[in-house]
Amino acid sequence: MSHGSGGRAMAQLIAELFAAAFDNEYLAQGNDGALLPQAQGRLVMATDSHVVSPLFFAGGDIGCLSVHGTINDVAVMGAKPLYLSASFILEEGFPLADLNRIVESMAQAARAAGVPIVTGDTKVVEQGKGDGVFITTTGVGVVPDGIHLSGDQARPGDKILLSGSIGDHGMAILSQREGLTFSAPIVSDTAALHGLIAAMLDSGVRLRVLRDPTRGGLATTLNEIARQSGVGMMLHESAIKVNQPVEAACELLGLDPLYVANEGKLVAICAPADADRLLAAMRAHPFGRDAAVIGEVLADAHGFVQMTTRLGGRRVVDWLAGEQLPRIC
Amino acid sequence: MIHAQIRVSGQVQGVGFRPFVYRLAHELGLAGWVRNDSEGVEIAVEGDRPQVMRLIERLQSEPPVLARVEKVTHDLAQATTGLQGFTIAESRNGKVLTGIAPDIAICADCLAELFDPADRRYRHAFINCIQCGPRYTLTARLPYDRANTSMAKFRQCPACQQEYDTPTSRRFHAQPNACPECGPRLSMFDAHWNLLAGNDPVAIAAARIGAGEVVAVKGIGGFHLVCDARNVAAVARLRGGKQREEKPFAVMVLNAASARPYAQFREQDAALLQTGERPIVLLRQSAGGERELPGIAPGLSRIGLMLPYAPLHYLLFHELLGRPAGRDWLQQGAPLALVMTSANPGGEPLVKDDSEARLSLSGLADAFLTHDRDILHRCDDSVMKWQGIAPAFVRRARGYTPRRIVLPFEGPPVLACGAWLKNTVCLTRGNEAFVSQHIGDLDHAGARLMLEETVAYLGDILGVRPEAVAHDLHPDFYSTQFAQAYAAQHKLPMMAVQHHHAHIAAVCAEHRITGPVLGLALDGVGLGSDGSAWGGELLHVDGTHFQRFGHLAPLTLPGGDRAAREPWRMAAAVLFDMQRAGEIVRRFPGQGGAEMVVGMLQRRLNCVTSSSMGRYFDAAAGLLGVSEVQGYEGQAAMLLESLAERHGKVAPLALGYIHTAQSDLDFRPLLIALADCKDAAYGAALFHATLAEGLCTWVLRAAGRSGIDRVALGGGCFLNGILTQALSDSLSAQGLHVLTAQQLPPNDGAISFGQASIALQRINQGA
Ligand SMILES: [Fe+3]
Ligand SMILES: [Mg+2]
Ligand SMILES: [Zn+2]
Ligand SMILES: [Zn+2]
Structure with a gap:
């Protein structure tokens, strides 16, 4: 791929590539923006930039990841995702075949999710000024009346539910990037969760909080919620599923799976009386098959997220400032 | 005739000071009064000048044993006011300036009464007097009066009240005074908290301990888990319950004579065991010690012993011995040894209330021996050992808290929040620093709450509000986050202090050194x-400034903190570094991840580096096959020290270290020699000897270059007696003035004190 004098030809090529792959009526309008029909309900808009190395990994690639990530950000607001935009920053010299693969994967993810990519943009930067490809996606959705999901809604006594195993995405990326192999391959969990969320909302349970624990992992997400709601939490290590190869990899590398990124998991908080029904609704959906109640919300002015460990002790699961710096003196 | 108005400050309350003044005044024929106030003790006397001057002199020359007189000031007047007789007046409230005494073991007089069938306090578990008993742990606030202690709810019977009111009584104004009539009561519960009524609670507890059960016993600063230390099955049960398979347990024996089968000790060790503060003392296990008490201190050359300090402890021994008559048994060797381990499940703070015990000790204890005198402040047992010519702390708590440390400078009150593991906090007032009892590791919510409570309590008993808050540089330490929140809430300035600067400052401040030192x-x-992980630092410290002269050659930590728990990883990192990666998998067949760790090292994946000396110990332990995975923090280093202590001195390894051009010190040649050493004990001794020599020459070079002839030794590695001794001796022999930790442990328990000292100096410089 080149930039400079051939730029226009290149842009043309890419535009055609996208048009063919994402093909939908709004994109076909051919204008600078997509004109969309009126929507019912409050609008939700979310944007996410995707930078990942390697671009292709077990369970996905940057293309489907950029679709899933933004759909999930819209969906955890309680919204039905409607449209996506996509913006590409390509590094000069990026193999066209790889781009093709990524675009195809995005298109497939968007089609499977039923959320069209209605507008987009591409820029090409000089070699060395990018890292292959960066993709920014923006999503728009609508929240039906009566749904109010927010991180500040958790109340003491509430149950904390997790849709499945943790750490899969982060460890899949890491092990692939570093060429580490484990007893079984580690596969990213990247997935669009709006279907699962719709099923949860349809169960009739009033959800209080919904989040997808992406960067920073489950620990960071729960700490954010605890701070927003002014509550503490007690988690139970034994209830938090970590797939065996992920656990082994974390142990080996000295990482805590609680802080490792996920791309297809969600955390839900609901009143204790609703927990069983919500759990049943989650487990009935393929992306919630391994859902579990992993803990309770506590009254705690300090907002400590604690965990009972498998050894029978307790510890605080902190909100770390950055990477896991050594602390043992 | 003259009138004198006298003020005495220091530790003069709750230690029998007023009765002492009363007796003095009577003896000298002086009229007047004495009273406690918030600044100490105030005295007014009238009489002949020589007698008055004699009194002033004797206040300082012969105070009660527990008193620490720091200052006596007086005003003399020719005009007398016609005082009649001598009285002890009511305490006066006001600005709080005086201290609370620490908790002191039962005294000889009370012990005699405890086992005198004719005494009304025969076998009364709450006997105490002005010279002994709990203080800090049951005082809510100053002034130290019964109403401000957890004894407030026990109304004294007429007999006790009379002692309390009689100036010549040993129990005059003894705030926790009690007797079987009016005092607290013991009760005994089974594992399910059913009250075991009928029999004497002590008798039931002793019977259960004798039968191999684990009994939770409420003591002075919290609960202990108690079992027969000689009963292998009982100890194993306790280990199973406490999730600590190898961590050493403290053992209580009746007296020094009873310690003989287990430990070798000298006069000075016995004195430390017997001191009223009653610390756990680390003593050399005797040759057959580990056989006598298997499973108590696995693999360690030292065992932690202590003597009874609460009357209840003596009652248990009395009972276990079948209630011998008289008092001779108290001095005679008894074949009894009780595990007395802090009841702190999973490393959380010590359990102090029945409700906590119920919640967190069920499953650990088979029964509970408790009482209704509340513990207001939890306080672990202190741990000490002789280091060279002085006792040194391993953990400073009961018996020593809240004793102050005098600083070489003064300033506005500063709160310092410490580090992460083995944490303490420190609050200053003028030139005094008050370091809290050991709070523990801050990864538990309970420890964090204790930290907060302790900060509030220190402020209350000192009557000061901090004007600045000091903390570590590490953003993920809870102590740092607490400091930030506290400073924001109270609108106070914050000061970050580098960890090792604080270690050195702590040692300097306790020795009242203010000038430049090597650290x-x-x-x-x-x-x-610089954002990297330090831990083997040669610093030039001058008050608020420090400069890194040099550091140990950094080792790689494959897996970060995980490498600190698994010495085999440190060994692997060293082998990799020395182009011997091929050996790694073969050396650690039990470590399934060995091959992957080689991969991590190749790719530098989660491989931080650190100049930490602790990791050198771990690497050495891993290479010698002494420890692959640590069962508790510091285990590898303790095992190494134990092996070296048992092996005895060896000559250092020639060329075992390199002084680099950048003034760094590289011990990797030593590590590689250890990798090829077949005799672990010899290797451990070689490691210690070579470290000491390399470090000594390193310090001497810096001394020569800088012209500084003082060196302060700080940091947890100086808990290692062999290293500390060898290094102090060799540096002193070269004419250097060596400062070591004495009033506080050398480890992170002293960080808060070091932070406070630096913060005060910064404030004084207007920084
Ligand atoms: Fe330290
Ligand atoms: Mg986002
Ligand atoms: Zn006494
Ligand atoms: Zn009484």
């Missing part, structure tokens, strides 16, 4: 000012 800080990990 050798050897510990696990502290965040450096």
Whole structure:
């Protein structure tokens, strides 16, 4: 791929590539923006930039990841995702075949999710000024009346539910990037969760909080919620599923799976009386098959997220400032 | 005739000071009064000048044993006011300036009464007097009066009240005074908290301990888990319950004579065992010690012993011995040894209330021996050992808290929040620093709450509000986050202090050194000012400034903190470094991840580096096959020290270290020699000897270059007696003035004190 004098030809090529792959009526309008029909309900808009190395990994690639990530950000607001935009920053010299693969994967993810990519943009930067490809996606959705999901809604006594195993995405990326192999391959969990969320909302349970624990992992997400709601939490290590190869990899590398990124998991908080029904609704959906109640919300002015460990002790699961710096003196 | 108005400050309350003044005044024929106030003791006397002057002199020359008189001031007047007789007046409230005494073991007089069938306090578990008993742990606030202690709810019977009111009584104004009539009561519960009524609670507890059960016993600063230390099955049960398969347990024996089968000790060790503060003392296990008490201190050359300090402890021994008559048994060797381990499940703070015990000790204890005198402040047993010519702390708590440390400078009150593991906090007032009892590791919510409570309580008993808050550089330490929140809430300035600077400052401040020193800080990990992990630092410290002269050659930590728990990883990192990666898998067949760790090392994946001395110990332990995975923090280093202590001195390894051009010190040649050493004990001794020599020459070079002839040794590695001794001796022999930790432990328990001292100096410089 080149930039400079051939730029226009290149842009043309890419535009055609996208048009063919994402093909939908709004994109076909051919204008600078997509004109969309009126929507019912409050609008939700979310944007996410995707930078990942390697671009292709077990369970996905940057293309489907950029679709899933933004759909999930819209969906955890309680919204039905409607449209996506996509913006590409390509590094000069990026193999066209790889781009093709990524675009195809995005298109497939968007089609499977039923959320069209209605507008987009591409820029090409000089070699060395990018890292292959960066993709920014923006999503728009609508929240039906009566749904109010927010991180500040958790109340003491509430149950904390997790849709499945943790750490899969982060460890899949890491092990692939570093060429580490484990007893079984580690596969990213990247997935669009709006279907699962719709099923949860349809169960009739009033959800209080919904989040997808992406960067920073489950620990960071729960700490954010605890701070927003002014509550503490007690988690139970034994209830938090970590797939065996992920656990082994974390142990080996000295990482805590609680802080490792996920791309297809969600955390839900609901009143204790609703927990069983919500759990049943989650487990009935393929992306919630391994859902579990992993803990309770506590009254705690300090907002400590604690965990009972498998050894029978307790510890605080902190909100770390950055990477896991050594602390043992 | 003259009138004198006298003020005495120091530790003069709750220690029998007023009765002492009363007796003095009577003896000298002086009229007047004495009273406690918030600044200490105030005295007014009238009489002949020589007698008055004699009284003033004797206040300082012969105070009660527990008193610490720091200052006596007086005003003399020719005009008398016609005082009649001598009285002890009511306490006066006001500005709080005096201290609370620490908790002191039962005294000889009370012990005699405890086992005198004719005494009304025969076998009364709450006997105490002005010279002994709990203080800090049951005082809510100053002034130290019964109403401000957890004894407030027990109304004294007429007999007790009379003692309390009689100036010549040993129990005059003894705030926790009690007797079987009016005092607290013991009760005994089974594992399910059913009250075991009928029999004497002590008798039931003793019977259960004798039968091999684990009994939770409420003591002075919290609960202990108690079992027969000689009963292998009982100890194993306790280990199973406490999730600590190898961590050493403290053992209580009746007296020094009873310690003989288990430990070798000298006069000075016995004195430390017997001191009223009653610390756990680390003593050399006798040759057959580990056989006598298997499973108590696995693999360690030292065993922690202590003597009874609460009357209840003596009652248990009395009962276990079948209630011998008389008092001779108290001096005679008894074949009894009780595990007395802090009841702190999973490393959380010590359990102090029945409700906590119920919640967190069920499953650990088979029964509970408790009482209704509340513990207001939890306080672990202190741990000490002789280091060279002085006793040194391993953990400073009961018996010593809240004793102050005098600083070489003064300033506005500063709160310092400490580090992460083995944490303490420190609050200053003028030139006094008050370091809290050991709070523990801050990864538990309970420890964090204790930290907060302790900060509030220290402020209350000192009557000061902090004007600045000091903390570590590490952003993920709860102590740092607490400091930030506290400073924001109270609108106070914050000061970040580098960890090893604080270690050295702590040692300097307790020795009241203010000028420039060389600081050798050897510990696990502290965040450096360059954002990397430090821990083997040679610093030039001058008050608020420090400069890194040099550091140990960094080792790689494959897996970060995980490498600190698994010495085999440190060994692997060293082998990799020396182009011997091929050996790694073969050396650690039990470590399934060995091959992957080689991969991590190749790719530098989650491989931080650290100049930590602690990791050198771990690497050595891993290479010698002494420890692959640590069962508790510091185990590898303790095992190494134990092996070296048992082996005895050896000559250092020639060329075992390199002084680099950058003034760094590289011990990797030593590590590689250890990798090829077949005799672990010899290797451990060689490691210690070579470290000491290499470090000594390192310090001497810096001394020569800088012209500084004082060196302070700080950091957790100086808990290692062999290293500390060898290094102090060799540096002293070269004419250097060596400062070591004495009033506080050398480890992170002293960080808060070091932070406070630096913060005060910064404030004084207007920084
Ligand atoms: Fe330290
Ligand atoms: Mg986002
Ligand atoms: Zn006494
Ligand atoms: Zn009484």
